[in-house]
Every structure is written in C-alpha cells, then in structure tokens.
Amino acid sequence: MLSTAPILPVILAGGSGTRLWPVSRDSLPKQFQMLTGGHTLFQQTLKRVSDRALFAAPLVLTHEDFRFFARRQAQEIGIEATVALEPVRRDSGPALIAAALIAQRLSGEGALVLALAADHAVLDPELFLDACRAAARAAREGQIVTFGITPAEPSTAYGYIRPGEPSGESGARKVEAFVEKPDAATAARYLGEGYLWNSGNFLFPAALLIEEAERFEPEMVAAVREAVELSGEDLGFIRLDAKAFGAAPAKSIDYAVMERTSRAAVIEGRFRWSDIGSWDALRALEPGDAAGNVVHGPATLLDTRNSFVHTDGPLVATVGLDNVSVIATDDAVLVMPSDRSQDVKALVARLKAENHNSANEHLKAHRPWGTYQTICRGDRFHVKMIVVEPGGRLSLQKHYHRAEHWIVVKGTAEVTLDERVFEVRENESTYLPLGGVHRLANPGKIPLVLIEVQTGSYLGEDDIVRLEDVYNRG
Template sequence: MTHPEDTLIPVILSGGTGSRLWPVSREAHPKPFMRLPDGETLLQKTFLRAMRFSRSPEVMTITNREYYLKSKADYKAVLTEPITTSFLLEPFGRNTAPAITLAALKALANYGPEAILLVLPADHLIENTDAFDKQCAKAITLAKDNRMVTFGIMPTAPETGFGYIEFGDLYPAHTDCHQVRRFVEKPDAALANTLFQSSQYLWNAGMFCFKAGVLINELNHHAPQILQAARQCWEKSRAHPTDPYTFEFDPVSFAEQPDISIDYALMEKSQEIAVIACQFGWQDIGSWEAYKKLHPADSNGNTVLGDAILIDSQNNFIHSESRMVASIGVQNLAIIDTPDALLITHRDRTQDVKQVVQTLKEKSHQSYLMHRTVIRPWGSYTVLEEGHGFKIKRIVVKPEASLSLQMHHHRSEHWVVVEGTAQVLNGEQTILLNTNESTFVPVGTPHRLSNPGKTDLVIIEVQTGQYLGEDDIVRFEDTYGRVT
C-alpha cells in the first residue's frame, strides 16, 4: 500500500456521449475521442494533465466498457513515461454519483481512506495547465483538511449551458478558496444574466478533489442508498481478462445504481464543500458553438473546417469531413456534414442538438450510434453500401494485428484483398492471400483475418444474408479480451 500522504489518484470521467456534438460525436464514438485542431483528443489532453502529478501511483479512468480499447489506444499514443492506467468499466451509463463512489471504493481498498482523488471530466479543455496545477495544489491542501473541493470557473458571460455555484466567505489562509452557499441549476437567459452581474457566482466545472474516506463518510450520512448500492456492485466486480488493473462491473448490480449526479446526491447537501475560483482557460466543449471558438474566423466571421464556398454569407460555422459545402446568403448557421448525416442549425440553438439524437434513438436510426467508419483495436471498417440482404465494407487491418476467431449465424462473407497480404483461417484451412486474390466464408464457418505484414492490409468485404447486424458474431478467441 502506498504511503497515505504520497497518494493522489487522478480519476478521469469519460462516460458521456456528447449528444450536442452530433453528428461527429456518436454513441459508439463519443465526444472525448473527437480530435482538436492540434490533433489530440479531449481524452488525451485530460490524461496528459493527470500525468503531471508525480505522486500518482495510477491514473484511473471510469468509462463504458465499449470505449475501453479506444481509451487505451489514446493513452498509449501520448504516453511518454511509465504509469499504471486502470479502468472501471460500466456496462451502461449511470451518471456521476455511482461512478465517483465506485472510484472511491477502489481507492479505499488499494490505498486507504487518506488517498486523495482528483476527479476530472474528459470533455474539458484547459489552456493554462500551469495555472491549473496551482489550483489543484490548493484543492489538495483543502482535501487534506477533510474538505471536499469543487472547482468553480470565473464566468466571462451569461451562460445557460452550465450550472452555477454561489460562493461565500474565504477560508482563512486560502486565497481564492471559498465556502459554498448553494448550487444553482442551469438557468434560463434572464437568470444567467442576473447571476453574471452579481459577481458572487461561478460556473460549476464538475471537477472535484477529496479524500476517499471523507467522500465515503459523507455519502454514508447524506446518501446511504447510493453507497450501499455501490458497495454491492463493487463486491461483484471482476478483473478484466487481459488487464489486472481493470475491473468490469456486474450488469445486474450496476443496474441498481441510482441514475443521479454527484451534485444532486451529495454536494448540495454536505456542509464540507469548498470551492476554488479558477481562471485557467477552461472550456467545456459541449456544443458546436463552443467547438467553433477553438478555430479562427475569416473577415466575414465564418469559420470553415473542410471544403466550402461561401457567397454573401456571414458568421457561419461549417464543418465538412468529405464533401464540398456551398452557402449563399445565409448568416449565423452551423452546418456539420459527415458521410452519413447532415446537421443544419442556427448557432443560437446548438444546445438543442441533443433533441435530434433523442429522436433518432426513439426511431432506432443507426446514425445516433455509429459512423460509417468504425474504429476497432485491430484497425477500422467503413460501410460503403448496404441494402436488403447485402452490405459492403472496406476493412483496414493494422500491421501484425488480427481480428478475433469468430463465426456468424446469419451471414456469409466474401473477402477481396486490395492492398497488402492477408492470412486467413477459413474453417480447417489456413491460406495467404495477396492483392486481387479472394476467399469465401460460408455461414457458420469459424474464421479469422490477420495481417502478417508491415503495412496496412486493406480488403473489401461483401456480406450476404437475411440479417447483417454487428451483433451476429460469436467469438472463440480474441487478442483484446472480447470473448464473453
């Protein structure tokens, strides 16, 4: 067990789907994996901030189990020094109160009640990391005094997309550290303006710092049902088959967790809350309007990412991944174009994009869930065309990577090699295929596709059958621990 005063555990919350950033953010490829102008994802930036704390024996990430391999790949791409990365994998979302409670139980079991947790959402951008480090040092000092600390952002404008914190007196000998008077829900425009003008309110950033033991004690006092449900879930969690530092939560007991935020469940009730007034270039990249601010505008106020022609158009944001976008005589629009979905909204309404996503989910439309291009640990696939009884994919397998040994109940597959060399296990036969060569995999046949080469393997896959859903797969062996 690490010595208590040396134990600081950064905890990254990476569970939100980012529905207001649809159609780029999808449930299977959410906001933390969106790349910013410098090429890094929001998740990578959060991880790099967490790694700055040298006293940390590990960086803990709470995320959906479907994002586990993507998250590990993101971390590996920016990892510059050895550090333990642990994961708590949720079968589905249950908000921040259960997630943070389970993280505290893990820290309590591994490091004891004095371990300090620094909770960091994965969808925030912080420009001044040195200022951020200084404010974290203040939070850690207060946490050692058995306070639960939240980070408040000094507002720069009336904002209806954030909750607010009303702060009171300063703590003695703690500059910028105040007592919390109350939490305020996301306001309407009139109330947001009133709060902004009062100078007694901060934006609620959703970042926290506290001892594991203090959080558990406060939950026991104010929200015992949440603590009890989390304990039962933790007792039934199991280690990931390929990573002893990672735990998967039992779906049945996890479903018993209340779907509630830590603010509602505890922070609004506890008397042990302190808030630090922060200025470190914080941005919550929660809407297309916020994302637009990361990029420069031209002389007409237009921000363009991709190919576009704008005629007599002002103050627009255009994001196009592949096609040319042309506009004539429009103002103040956000136009987001992806290969399978197009969003057009007034810039004042970008907070309402989540209503589109909700409607798509109700209609079971696949565009809420995934893109045509889907990232996998072994590479990626892109759906090129599909119709009744067929689907055509472009599959890219990374060098020396392999898909799982698998079979399908309802579909057959025909593979044609476009680039590279494929090693194929097809039933009892193992074959090598070069460019322009092919093989056919009948329904119910165990098969595996591997890339033995040093460059990408690219194949075209033609599926035929009465059911072509991605869930028609039985895995027998898998390099990435995906066998159930």
C-alpha cells in the same frame, strides 16, 4: 491521515455527448474525437495531468464499449492508465464513489482524488495546475473541493456556484449554493454578484467523499462498494460487478452529496474552460476570420458571415448565410441557426424515436482489432472496408445467412477457414462460404486493409456466432 503522495487523477470517460451530433454518437462519443487541438479531448485531459511530480498515473472510468479506445488512446500519448469499466451508466454519483474506493486500493486510505470529465477543454494549463495545487491544500484541510470557473459571459448553458466565506488557508471558499442553469436575465445578475460557473470537476479525499456519501446515500454506497469488492480483472481492465453496480440509484454527485454536505468548498479557476456541450461552445474556442466565420475541414464560403462549418470530409459550400452552423459527416448533415445548438439533443431524441441508425452509429465502426466502414449497401449485398491493426485478431466465428469475399489491398491476412490456416497477400482474395468457421488476423507490422463483400438473405451485424474471442466479447 491524508497521504502526501501525488494526487490520483480519475478521468470520467463514459458519456455519449449527443449535443455534438452528428460527429459525436453513442458508438464514438466526443471525448474520443479530435475536435480541437492535435489530440482527442480524452487525450488532452490525460496530458493535463501527466506531471508525475504532482499526479499519479491516472484511473479511467468508462463504459465497456469504450474500453479499448481508452487504453489505445492513452498508449498513443505514452500514458499507462488503469481502466475500470462501468457495466451500466448510473450518473456521476456511483461513478465517483467507485473511483474513490478504487483509489484507496491503488493509493491507500489517505488517497486524494482529482475527478475530471474527459470531454472538457482547458486553454490555460498552467493556471489549471495552480488551481489543482490550491484545491489539494483545501482537500487536505478536510474539504470536498469543486472547481468554479470565472465566467467569461452571462451564459445560460452552465449551472452556477455561489461562493461564500473563505475556508481555511488554501484560498478556497465555502459553497453557499449550487444553482441550475439560469435564464439570460438571471445569468447577468449572477455575473454581477460574483457567481462562478460549475465545471463539474472535483478534488477530494477519497475517504471523505465515501463518508459523506454514506451519510446521504447509504444504499448507493453499499451497492457500489459491493460492485468494487466483487470486481474482477479482464484483459487488464477492472470490471465492476454488473448486478451490484446496477442496483445503485442513478444520481449525480451534485444531488447525492455536494448540495447536501457542509464540507463543500470551491476553488476559483481562472483558466479558460469549456465543457464543449454544444456546437456553439466548440465554435467559441476559436477566433473567427474577418467575416466572423470558423471553419474546420474542406469548405468554400461565399457571402457568408458569422457562421460555423465543421466537416469530416465532404466539401461544404455555402452562399449568403449569416449565423448558421453546418456540420457534415460522411452520412449526415446538420444545418441550424447557430443560436439553436442547444436543441440538438432533442433532435437526436427524435432521430432515435424514428429508428435512424445514424442517430447512434457512424459509418465507420471501431472494434478492438481495428475498424470497418460501409462502402455500399444493397438488398442482398454489403461492401465494407476493413482495417485490422498489427497483431489484431477477429473472433473465430460463423454466419447463418451470409457468405463473404475478402480482397486484400494492403498487408498480409492470416485466414482461418474450418481446418485450414493460410495467408492472403495484396491483390489476392478468398471466399468464405455460408456456415464456414473462419477468422481474420493481421500477423504483420503494418495495418491490414481489405475489402469485404457480403452476400446473403440477411446481413445484420447480429448474424455473428462467436466461437472464440481474444477480446472476451459476448
């Protein structure tokens, strides 16, 4: 029997979002970035399901690399979330089966699950909630419900759903077919025939999804079930068993279940929605100025029309552009005709093939304790700015190939060096010789900011031997 308890939101936050390079990279993907509005996309998703009369506290599925982002960003907006870690990416099929199994642990056998991508934008939250209520009614009637979005245009960027006959009393309709991204002529025909955009978000009874998945993908369910049964708790995170989860076939939930089940239904979502799958999709969320330009960050545009500029800091100046997108970060600039934004994924693939570090990594690297950012790099030296959040502690470690100088510019550092523990205050410095066993911590109530100067024959991040780590990293 299905529970009448609040719906359990499951936020899928493990993707990489390479189509929004250079802002979104493997080391910090788009869901954790503040691209539109006053919060990150992940935080916006959490806020949409924060009404505890309708929704239970959320479950977040993410990759191990992002676990502290997920927890910290949820806490920043006052939300306590259960965070489960996918040891490897296996697409949405195994992820949603894992979510359904964990949901039954959290909310009982009759749990209702709302599965949402963490990197989508919804501009009409009340209409979104109306759709969730209707989808919950359909789910309680025994349906796996997907959200189909009323198309705003004949887009070629989305898959489509062909809705069929009404299903039950909820306003849902049977899914007659899922179709892949069409060409322009086919998209125009779909619009006229009442097709809906496939949002890739779902609401379903946990038990029903598991039952249908066992019919079509028994090996996938067996592997994921074992991964959940063998899961453990690690610093408050649910860590799925890596070997078992890795044995699950990598397949989307659409291919694994939705295109094969007779229990698929669709609720039409009349809210404005975007998966922000490209730079032109982000641009479309905002009206342009009198010349049709959309600008984020410091920019000066001269004789420029119908263009998009997004800069994280460097001043961007343009002259005589029309229908061009310029995306600038501290270490990379992307320039393209705006109608070529779907090709960014192929560009990133080439950058990775050419071993460009900026294809994957930002200059600012995020760690559980804070951040570090490269200021300058040379043949035998590397200068960084390090920020340690209050209470943060780096691992107890040593290096085989480099020595370090630390200069504190804000706050107070607690330094461990071999057998000594001492403080270094603002405008003071300390030297860490090659091979010295050391640790940096922030015992204060404000962020600790210091400049680190590394010198030596090899300065790679893999020259770290961790002897002790409060964050349980390898």
